Amino acid sequence: MTSAAAARRGGWPRSLSGQIALLVALALLVAQLINFGLLWRERREARFAQVTVPAITRIVDAAERLAAGRGAMLERQRPRGRVRLISVNPVPTGLPRAADVETGIAAGLAEAGVEHGAIVSGIRRFDPDDPRLTAMRPRRAERLANLGGELVVAVELPGRGWLTLRAPWPRSERALIARLIAQTLILYAVVLLPVLWIGRRVTRPLAELTERARSFAPGSTPEPMPERGPPDVRALIGAYNGLSERVTAMLDEKDRMLGAIGHDLRTPLAALRVRIESVDDDTDRTRMADIIEDMNRMLEDILSLARLGRPSEAATETDLGALVDAVVEDFRDLGHDVRFDEPPRIAMRVRPTLMRRAVRNLIENAVKYAGAAEVEIIAAAGRVAIEIGDRGPGLPDDRLEAMFDPFVRHEGSRNRDTGGIGLGLALTRAIVRDAGGGVTLANRDGGGLVARIELPRG
Amino acid sequence: MADMADIPHLLLVDDERSIREPLAQYLTKQGFRVTQAGDAEGARARLAAYAIDLAILDIMMPGEDGLSLCRHIRETGDTPVILLTARSEETDRIVGLEMGADDYVVKPFSPRELLARIKVILRRVAAGGVRQHAPDAGAYAFAGWVLKTGERALVDREGVSVPLSTGEYNLLHALVTRPRQVLTRDQLLDLTQGREAAAFDRAIDNQVSRLRKKIEADPRNPALIKTVWGGGYTLASEVTRL
Numbered sequence: 147m148t149s150a151a152a153a154r155r156g157g158w159p160r161s162l163s164g165q166i167a168l169l170v171a172l173a174l175l176v177a178q179l180i181n182f183g184l185l186w187r188e189r190r191e192a193r194f195a196q197v198t199v200p201a202i203t204r205i206v207d208a209a210e211r212l213a214a215g216r217g218a219m220l221e222r223q224r225p226r227g228r229v230r231l232i233s234v235n236p237v238p239t240g241l242p243r244a245a246d247v248e249t250g251i252a253a254g255l256a257e258a259g260v261e262h263g264a265i266v267s268g269i270r271r272f273d274p275d276d277p278r279l280t281a282m283r284p285r286r287a288e289r290l291a292n293l294g295g296e297l298v299v300a301v302e303l304p305g306r307g308w309l310t311l312r313a314p315w316p317r318s319e320r321a322l323i324a325r326l327i328a329q330t331l332i333l334y335a336v337v338l339l340p341v342l343w344i345g346r347r348v349t350r351p352l353a354e355l356t357e358r359a360r361s362f363a364p365g366s367t368p369e370p371m372p373e374r375g376p377p378d379v380r381a382l383i384g385a386y387n388g389l390s391e392r393v394t395a396m397l398d399e400k401d402r403m404l405g406a407i408g409h410d411l412r413t414p415l416a417a418l419r420v421r422i423e424s425v426d427d428d429t430d431r432t433r434m435a436d437i438i439e440d441m442n443r444m445l446e447d448i449l450s451l452a453r454l455g456r457p458s459e460a461a462t463e464t465d466l467g468a469l470v471d472a473v474v475e476d477f478r479d480l481g482h483d484v485r486f487d488e489p490p491r492i493a494m495r496v497r498p499t500l501m502r503r504a505v506r507n508l509i510e511n512a513v514k515y516a517g518a519a520e521v522e523i524i525a526a527a528g529r530v531a532i533e534i535g536d537r538g539p540g541l542p543d544d545r546l547e548a549m550f551d552p553f554v555r556h557e558g559s560r561n562r563d564t565g566g567i568g569l570g571l572a573l574t575r576a577i578v579r580d581a582g583g584g585v586t587l588a589n590r591d592g593g594g595l596v597a598r599i600e601l602p603r604g
Numbered sequence: 605m606a607d608m609a610d611i612p613h614l615l616l617v618d619d620e621r622s623i624r625e626p627l628a629q630y631l632t633k634q635g636f637r638v639t640q641a642g643d644a645e646g647a648r649a650r651l652a653a654y655a656i657d658l659a660i661l662d663i664m665m666p667g668e669d670g671l672s673l674c675r676h677i678r679e680t681g682d683t684p685v686i687l688l689t690a691r692s693e694e695t696d697r698i699v700g701l702e703m704g705a706d707d708y709v710v711k712p713f714s715p716r717e718l719l720a721r722i723k724v725i726l727r728r729v730a731a732g733g734v735r736q737h738a739p740d741a742g743a744y745a746f747a748g749w750v751l752k753t754g755e756r757a758l759v760d761r762e763g764v765s766v767p768l769s770t771g772e773y774n775l776l777h778a779l780v781t782r783p784r785q786v787l788t789r790d791q792l793l794d795l796t797q798g799r800e801a802a803a804f805d806r807a808i809d810n811q812v813s814r815l816r817k818k819i820e821a822d823p824r825n826p827a828l829i830k831t832v833w834g835g836g837y838t839l840a841s842e843v844t845r846l
Contacts (some may be wrong), residue, residue, distance in 0.1 A: 227796075408690070412690050413620050416620075416711040416713065417626065419712035420626045420627045421626045423630050423714075423715045438712055462755075462765050463764045463765060464757070465767070468766040468767050468768075469767040471769070472767040472769040472772070473770065476771070479769065479770065498757060509837070572678065
């Protein structure tokens with residue numbers, strides 16, 4: 147589940163199978179804890195009945211007998227299981243106390259009217275190497291060792307010494323916890339592994355489908371994704387395959403249509419272009435040729451914009467500095483004033499012809515509206531910016547964003563002298579976005595506009 | 605009319621009468637003898653019947669298209685070919701030139717531009733000069749560089765493509781297709797302007813110095829594009845067609 151681990155944020159798995167697994171794990175844990183609580187209570191009750199109550203009864207009984215003067219035999223009794231009377235407090239300090247035993251004895255003695263001093267108790271770990279064990283019968287010794295503890299209780303009887311009792315004490319908490327942990331782990335293995343497996347079976351095709359949908363490039367015609375996973379997921383994959391097929395078919399249709407339109411419109415334009423050569427007036431002829439040239443460029447722009455969804459050019463490792471330089475050089479060759487310093491070498495993957503066009507459109511605008519352009523490449527870690535600045539009239543701030551919409555031109559510039567139909571910036575933006583970047587326009591300090599192409603650098 | 609044989613005979617093939625007829629009229633006015641054909645079949649018949657000096661072929665025609673006709677012409681003779689293409693896509697250019705066309709114009713074209721190109725080719729043929737119709741390779745390798753004609757880019761040793769301006773590309777193309785030949789400034793101007801007449805009035809020297817900055821290890825001491833004293837420039841490197 148490396149992908150689930152990678153998708154973690156703040157320790158919370160974000161993937162579907164990770165979340166399901168976590169939820170199941172938490173539910174199992176809660177169930178186990180409730181289980182543990184119930185078991186714990188039952189154990190305590192059992193211990194109370196089997197150990198605590200007899201211990202209290204014996205002590206109280208012995209104390210009563212002593213008080214009645216029948217206690218001589220106590221001193222001779224065997225050390226285990228019976229009550230003895232000794233002279234010093236046998237309970238070492240620092241042992242955990244058994245509070246219920248102490249209160250039970252106090253209550254019992256009070257009821258019997260026996261006078262007593264301090265009541266102390268302690269639970270001692272039963273050392274498996276205890277010498278007493280070796281003296282016992284093996285089965286008994288084993289049982290004792292398994293219980294793991296020994297209760298020592300002593301009641302001070304003023305003037306007589308300490309009435310003491312030792313009894314096996316089940317130290318069951320640890321065993322219980324260990325068992326619970328083992329049980330939980332086994333449950334996890336039994337339940338979580340299948341859950342994760344099912345999760346992967348669902349999420350792996352889903353992840354692939356997501357990736358496919360994300361990287362869906364209408365230009366390429368990838369193999370349909372194999373249908374795998376549970377039936378719901380298969381159905382989804384099938385539906386996606388159908389969808390992408392229809393989208394591709396629609397785009398193909400659009401391309402064919404645009405190609406036909408382009409051809410059909412160019413033919414009369416070409417015919418017109420040939421015919422105007424017979425116009426004798428030079429000024430008239432030049433003007434007509436310009437109009438035809440304009441119309442042709444609009445046609446080109448519309449076709450390019452429409453085709454951008456399926457770029458025919460592959461992205462290649464290209465020196466972006468040289469690319470901008472080449473565009474600038476073409477403008478200089480035409481006699482335009484474009485400033486650009488020696489570019490740094492910036493190798494990155496772009497579609498060169500399209501990117502050239504994006505940069506060319508921006509420089510063209512600057513040259514058209516301001517008569518000159520200043521171009522700069524700013525390379526930073528992870529991204530590159532190409533800035534094309536001018537000292538023209540600029541634009542109102544609230545119009546800047548709208549300039550990128552197709553067929554939008556700045557008010558007042560919609561006349562034949564400046565040409566175009568407002569597709570240049572739309573094309574540029576489409577090209578730059580296709581390359582994973584963005585393009586912005588801004589007014590410059592001191593007047594003029596600056597267009598900025600930002601591209602990510604792999 | 606006694607000099608009929610001296611008048612260059614053009615074959616104009618286009619299925620669009622609206623283009624073909626006025627164009628034929630224009631070219632006739634410019635002093636050519638023009639024979640028209642509306643499809644490839646008619647063109648083949650006329651090619652067989654006349655001594656055609658140059659053929660102008662529309663690429664997109666119903667039936668057999670211009671590219672196929674161009675291949676036929678190339679296989680059967682030496683007649684230079686100019687293609688009329690409706691698309692400006694690079695693929696068409698490359699394919700056209702691989703078919704052995706001498707040049708191409710993109711519709712809508714200026715008849716004057718077409719005229720200029722016709723004249724360049726006829727002059728070259730008359731001078732017995734280097735024919736351009738040898739299929740243009742898609743790429744030329746020289747001194748660790750590869751010049752790709754389709755993308756108009758240079759690819760360096762690391763595989764990074766270095767885009768060239770139109771002027772730089774034309775100049776370098778002229779040089780790599782004629783390695784170790786001395787090309788005068790006038791020749792270079794002629795060769796480079798033949799294709800993209802639009803964007804080219806800067807001095808050849810300027811373009812050479814820009815190219816040197818891009819491809820020479822030491823631009824001040826050029827080892828690839830060498831200046832020939834009193835002559836012009838030469839590409840001092842072996843060139844491999846790829």
